[in-house]
């Protein structure tokens with residue numbers, strides 16, 4: 001399936017240095033920064049440096065090196081933030097919204113790392129349709 005990547009999206013602009021971000025971590029293939037509108041005491045976004053629209057695009061077309069680096073970057077951010085449950089932290093949630101049903105706002109793959117409080121249920125209870 002062809003993936004149509006919009007090079008004007010806000011995260012592409014952050015990667016090009018056209019707009020600032022509050023950087024948390026940078027690796028060879030990933031960048032982590034604070035969300036501009038945090039929805040929890042900890043709200044960090046981790047994006048790959050490559051031009052990938054969403055998680056399935058990344059899984060299909062990223063190199064093994066990119067996938068390994070990105071995955072480890074997510075883990076390193078969690079560790080640096082002190083939220084890893086295996087290391088005395090209180091835990092966290094990862095979210096990767098994709099497409100219309102996932103209500104994805106920015107069309108560049110990003111994982112939200114949310115924590116710093118008990119986050120409640122994963123989804124609001126609504127009737128299945």
Ligand code: 5GP
Pocket residue numbers: 010021022033034035036037038096097103104105106107
């Ligand atoms: P999505 O709904 O696509 O999963 O999430 C996009 C996220 O990007 C939102 O949580 C939103 O607050 C964040 N965001 C949008 N524009 C900017 C920006 O310019 N800088 C930062 N740091 N975050 C942004």
